[in-house]
Amino acid sequence: MKIESPPGIAPHVARRAVEWWLDLQGGHTASQRSAFERWRTEHVDHERAWQHIQTVSQRLQVLNDGAARAALTRPRSSARRSGVKALVLLFFAGGTAWIARDQMTSRGWGADLRTGTGEQRNATLADGTRLTLNTASAVDIRFSATERRIVLLRGEIMVVTGHDDGASPRPFVAQTAQGTSIPLGTRFSLRQEESTTRLDVFEGAVKVEPLRAPDAARVVHAGERVRFTSTQTLPVEPTSADAAAWTQGMLIASNMRLADFLAEIGRYRHGFLRCDPSVADLRLSGTYPLSDTDRVLDTIGNTLPVELEYITRYWATVKPARA
Numbered sequence: 001m002k003i004e005s006p007p008g009i010a011p012h013v014a015r016r017a018v019e020w021w022l023d024l025q026g027g028h029t030a031s032q033r034s035a036f037e038r039w040r041t042e043h044v045d046h047e048r049a050w051q052h053i054q055t056v057s058q059r060l061q062v063l064n065d066g067a068a069r070a071a072l073t074r075p076r077s078s079a080r081r082s083g084v085k086a087l088v089l090l091f092f093a094g095g096t097a098w099i100a101r102d103q104m105t106s107r108g109w110g111a112d113l114r115t116g117t118g119e120q121r122n123a124t125l126a127d128g129t130r131l132t133l134n135t136a137s138a139v140d141i142r143f144s145a146t147e148r149r150i151v152l153l154r155g156e157i158m159v160v161t162g163h164d165d166g167a168s169p170r171p172f173v174a175q176t177a178q179g180t181s182i183p184l185g186t187r188f189s190l191r192q193e194e195s196t197t198r199l200d201v202f203e204g205a206v207k208v209e210p211l212r213a214p215d216a217a218r219v220v221h222a223g224e225r226v227r228f229t230s231t232q233t234l235p236v237e238p239t240s241a242d243a244a245a246w247t248q249g250m251l252i253a254s255n256m257r258l259a260d261f262l263a264e265i266g267r268y269r270h271g272f273l274r275c276d277p278s279v280a281d282l283r284l285s286g287t288y289p290l291s292d293t294d295r296v297l298d299t300i301g302n303t304l305p306v307e308l309e310y311i312t313r314y315w316a317t318v319k320p321a322r323a
Contacts (some may be wrong), residue, residue, distance in 0.1 A: 017049035091280035128162025156191040179210040259284040269293040271314025
C-alpha cells in the first residue's frame with residue numbers, strides 16, 4: 001500500500017520527530033523516555049509525525065548498518081546533522097517515492113522469468129527466441145496455438161526472435177503496459193519506464209502499437225529508438241550499439257550527465273543513490289562494470305570533483321568534493 005506523508009506537518013515538528021527517532025535508536029534513559037512521551041502528547045501533530053516515521057522506517061528498513069547508526073546517534077556529530085536533514089527529506093518528502101519504487105520493483109515475483117536487483121539472466125524459449133533479462137526484470141511467457149506472446153512486467157529485456165516452424169507460423173508479440181511490439185525478424189530491447197515503454201531496434205524492424213491508439217502504430221527500423229505511451233508514439237530518435245552494452249554487463253557513458261549516470265547505476269544496486277543538484281550536470285565518459293557498482297562509485301570520486309557521503313551502506317549521496 002502506498003504511504004503518503006501526513007499533510008500539515010511543520011518542518012520543525014518533522015525535524016524533532018527525526019531527532020527523537022535517532023535518540024531512541026541509540027539507547028535511552030528513563031528520563032529521556034519520559035521527555036519523549038511528553039513531547040508526543042503536547043500536540044496532535046507530534047503524534048502524527050511519530051506514527052508516520054514508525055510506518056515508513058519499517059517499510060524502508062533504514063539504518064541497518066551498526067556503524068552508521070552509531071554515528072547518527074552521536075548528538076554533536078557532523079554525520080548526525082547531515083543524517084537528520086536527509087532523514088527529514090526521506091520520511092516526509094521522499095518516503096512515498098521510495099516506497100512507490102519498491103512496490104514497482106517488487107511486482108512480478110510470480111512471473112515465468114525474473115531477476116533481482118543487480119542480476120541478469122539468459123533464457124531460450126521453445127521457438128528458439130533468446131531473451132536476456134536485465135536487473136530487476138520480470139517476464140511472462142504466453143505461447144498459444146495462435147501466437148507467441150511475451151509480457152514484460154517490469155525492467156528491461158533484449159530479444160532475439162526465433163522462427164516458428166509450425167505449419168501455420170504464429171506471430172511473435174512483445175507486450176508492455178503501454179502497448180505491443182511486433183518484430184519482423186529482429187533483435188531489439190524493451191524497457192518498461194515509469195509511464196512509457198522504450199524500444200531500441202538493433203537488427204530488422206519492429207512495429208509498435210500503443211494500447212489505446214492503434215492508429216498511432218509505426219514501424220521502427222534498425223538503429224532507431226522510440227518511446228511510446230498507451231495513447232501515442234513519440235518521435236523516433238537514433239540509438240547506438242552502446243544501448244545494448246548492458247547485455248555484456250557494462251554501462252558505456254559518452255559525455256553523460258552525472259545525474260543520469262547515477263540514475264542508471266542505481267538500477268543495479270540495492271538502496272538509495274542520490275545526486276546533489278549542484279553536481280548533476282557534470283559530464284563523464286567511460287566503460288563501467290555493472291557487477292561492481294561500489295567500484296564504479298569509487299572511480300567517479302577519483303575522476304570528478306565529487307565525493308560520496310554514506311548514511312548507511314545502502315544510502316549514498318554524491319556531492320561536491322570539499323576543497
